């Protein structure tokens with residue numbers, strides 16, 4: 016068996032891992048990145064391929080361009096179950112439809128040029144634990160055979176499977192598990208259509224629990240004739256697999272079924288919940304889907320994988336400078352992520368559970384009444400708070416519109432209150448690992464109390 020020594024070994028080179036490799040390229044650390052796929056499948060996990068432009072600026076990553084940029088997104092159309100209620104959200108160059116493989120390869124090429132060692136077709140099998148400490152990972156490489164990558168810090172960026180995290184000692188808090196209902200399974204096709212898509216710069220989201228229970232279905236144009244079409248369905252509730260729904264329901268629609276060619280089709284799980292209670296432990300970091308950093312409402316995870324990577328990069332440089340690679344030395348990642356992003360995601364997780372209980376009738380009503388109007392949507396997506404009381408007049412308006420659904424009003428007030436409490440709790444994230452158990456207990460109690468109060472099944 017071969018042995019290689021690094022400061023940092025990143026397992027998984029999707030949006031989280033490749034971004035981290037890119038961000039650490041000039042750090043002076045000896046960094047390796049490994050992924051079981053070959054170059055043609057880099058960033059190959061199925062995805063809707065839509066990403067907000069702000070993620071690139073915020074995380075110091077190059078905006079997609081050339082072949083990696085397939086369509087500039089100037090807005091979104093949100094449809095009610097009958098599709099007669101439509102909310103139009105416009106935002107000039109708000110986002111992109113990308114070619115994930117081309118963008119991911121560009122990041123890896125830049126990282127590699129600057130000295131990061133990239134090992135593709137290399138599958139990590141398990142962590143190496145010595146004397147209770149994480150010392151690296153074992154892997155099998157098509158080219159090199161069995162390899163032990165020894166590392167001072169191992170980063171799990173393997174996506175929702177958490178290939179390394181799941182195999183760490185049971186006593187480590189990073190082993191946190193999650194109920195099935197905290198995930199959706201999503202399936203999508205990239206297809207060439209036989210008609211011109213109107214307004215290809217607008218992505219479309221359709222809310223209809225008869226088609227996509229606990230999620231939504233989408234049609235995201237990648238130019239006039241190519242689209243990424245798919246749906247996400249909540250797991251753990253006995254709903255049919257989204258591939259079946261696609262075949263039996265969506266294919267009957269003229270806008271979906273008129274495909275000339277299927278370019279790619281696949282499905283995968285998405286964690287749609289609050290972030291892991293800790294993203295670090297001794298010599299260990301997890302980022303991206305492995306650490307549940309996806310937006311709980313729309314299931315977009317690329318941008319937050321990049322955010323987690325950026326905070327991980329800053330934390331790693333700090334920890335190596337201080338010579339402390341224990342949980343305490345790496346704790347800065349938790350503090351940075353929870354305060355800037357995790358607190359908002361914790362609040363959105365509260366909202367997500369509520370939205371998954373709504374009937375088509377309630378969604379129809381809310382969208383038609385303009386309840387889920389631009390302000391509400393923007394504030395929900397932007398701030399992680401349901402802004403029910405921005406001003407007196409808006410409050411009066413909001414309540415008058417809700418008079419038709421008093422039960423919904425009562426529930427919304429409760430949801431809003433728990434969103435605020437969840438956000439506050441995440442902003443009070445413990446300063447060091449000693450406070451983790453007590454804090455995690457408070458989080459658990461808050462979400463259990465919320466489920467009971469609003470009537471969300473466990």
Ligand SMILES: Cc1cc2nc3c(=O)[nH]c(=O)nc-3n(C[C@H](O)[C@H](O)[C@H](O)COP(=O)(O)OP(=O)(O)OC[C@H]3O[C@@H](n4cnc5c(N)ncnc54)[C@H](O)[C@@H]3O)c2cc1C
Nearest residue numbers: 027029030031051062063064065139174201303304316317
């Ligand atoms: C159908 C669908 C649609 C989606 N739509 C969107 C969208 O439009 N916009 C958006 O932002 N997000 C979307 N998401 C979510 C998004 O795809 C993920 O959040 C994002 O890819 C997470 O990045 P990641 O790097 O954490 O994980 P991944 O993309 O899963 O990458 C993990 C990498 O680890 C590698 N790996 C795994 N195990 C091992 C191992 N043992 N050894 C070596 N390598 C390993 C894999 O090959 C892979 O390259 C969607 C997801 C799905 C399933």
